[in-house]
Amino acid sequence: MVWGILGALDEEVALIREKMDVREKAELLGTCFYQGTVSGKEVVLACCGIGKVNAAVCTATLIQRFGAGCVINVGIAGAMRHGLHVMDVIAAREVGFHDQDAVMLHYYPEKEFFQTDGGLLDLCTRACAQLPGMKGTFSPGRIVSGDVFVSDKATKDAINARYAPDCVEMEGAAVGHASYMHDAPFLVIRTMSDTADDGAQESYDNFIHDAAAQSAHIILKMLEIG
Numbered sequence: 676m677v678w679g680i681l682g683a684l685d686e687e688v689a690l691i692r693e694k695m696d697v698r699e700k701a702e703l704l705g706t707c708f709y710q711g712t713v714s715g716k717e718v719v720l721a722c723c724g725i726g727k728v729n730a731a732v733c734t735a736t737l738i739q740r741f742g743a744g745c746v747i748n749v750g751i752a753g754a755m756r757h758g759l760h761v762m763d764v765i766a767a768r769e770v771g772f773h774d775q776d777a778v779m780l781h782y783y784p785e786k787e788f789f790q791t792d793g794g795l796l797d798l799c800t801r802a803c804a805q806l807p808g809m810k811g812t813f814s815p816g817r818i819v820s821g822d823v824f825v826s827d828k829a830t831k832d833a834i835n836a837r838y839a840p841d842c843v844e845m846e847g848a849a850v851g852h853a854s855y856m857h858d859a860p861f862l863v864i865r866t867m868s869d870t871a872d873d874g875a876q877e878s879y880d881n882f883i884h885d886a887a888a889q890s891a892h893i894i895l896k897m898l899e900i901g
Contacts, residue, residue, distance in 0.1 A: 738854070827873055
């Protein structure tokens with residue numbers, strides 16, 4: 676199986692690319708798709724850029740052009756659930772959009788949430804348990820996405836009231852939507868870089884590298900033991 680791996684930021688994929696035995700590189704869609712192996716597994720890796728459209732288009736490309744049999748989206752997120760802290764990890768049980776109107780549910784695919792793959796989630800759980808020096812806690816949960824960086828308490832409270840997510844980011848639900856359309860298993864893994872409130876920007880700036888690296892180490896461990 677070819678593992679398709681996406682991150683929105685270069686910080687989220689740099690470590691994976693460093694550990695990858697790159698065989699080919701294809702420049703398209705404003706980014707580079709790297710084909711090769713990690714821990715003996717066939718991998719295609721891309722930095723898709725931020726936002727739902729970039730994530731969806733690159734997910735479809737991983738599957739259609741590069742033959743990815745599954746898609747894993749790794750990176751960082753803002754913590755939404757009370758008690759979730761910076762450097763804690765959420766692996767999605769389900770993903771959904773926090774910025775779509777309810778009318779969207781009357782049209783294909785008529786889904787509010789997209790379910791992740793149980794096998795990939797189990798592998799991620801085992802990888803986190805075996806990861807030496809992992810900071811923070813790990814738990815499965817709900818991730819919501821939208822084309823906005825949530826950085827104020829009012830927006831955070833409104834999203835929490837409507838969706839009660841564990842964390843918020845900008846790509847995971849689009850990866851889930853595109854994977855669903857292709858009948859491809861997927862997973863979204865996020866390390867918290869901030870708490871999606873009035874101090875989010877400063878926390879993001881301080882923790883982006885550590886949080887992104889932790890998510891990358893998780894997928895590397897998954898590839899090692901999977």
